[in-house]
Amino acid sequence: MKRTGMFVMAVLVMSCSLPVFAAEKDDCLLASKNCKTEVDSIQQKITKLNKEIKKGHKVYTSEELNKLNFKLKEVNALLDDLEKH
Numbered sequence: 285m286k287r288t289g290m291f292v293m294a295v296l297v298m299s300c301s302l303p304v305f306a307a308e309k310d311d312c313l314l315a316s317k318n319c320k321t322e323v324d325s326i327q328q329k330i331t332k333l334n335k336e337i338k339k340g341h342k343v344y345t346s347e348e349l350n351k352l353n354f355k356l357k358e359v360n361a362l363l364d365d366l367e368k369h
Contacts, residue, residue: 308334309343314351326363333359 312319313329313336324332333356338351344352 290302309348313355314344314348326359326366329359330356 310332312322317341321336333352336344336353340349
């Protein structure tokens with residue numbers, strides 16, 4: 285009985301900690317923090333922004349999602365501008 289209870293507790297603790305690790309914010313994309321060593325192409329930045337936006341309200345506040353969407357629009361506009369020339 286004691287062994288089963290310990291097993292159930294271990295499973296609960298592990299299951300609760302997994303979503304925390306899976307849903308982390310990308311501060312570099314959000315506020316240009318911790319990205320001194322990262323240099324992405326425009327396509328890579330678009331991919332990263334889309335990935336972060338898909339995480340939605342589980343990870344980001346509404347204000348942060350608005351910032352990410354704005355940055356995505358800026359990067360897409362830059363790409364469109366470069367393709368014109």
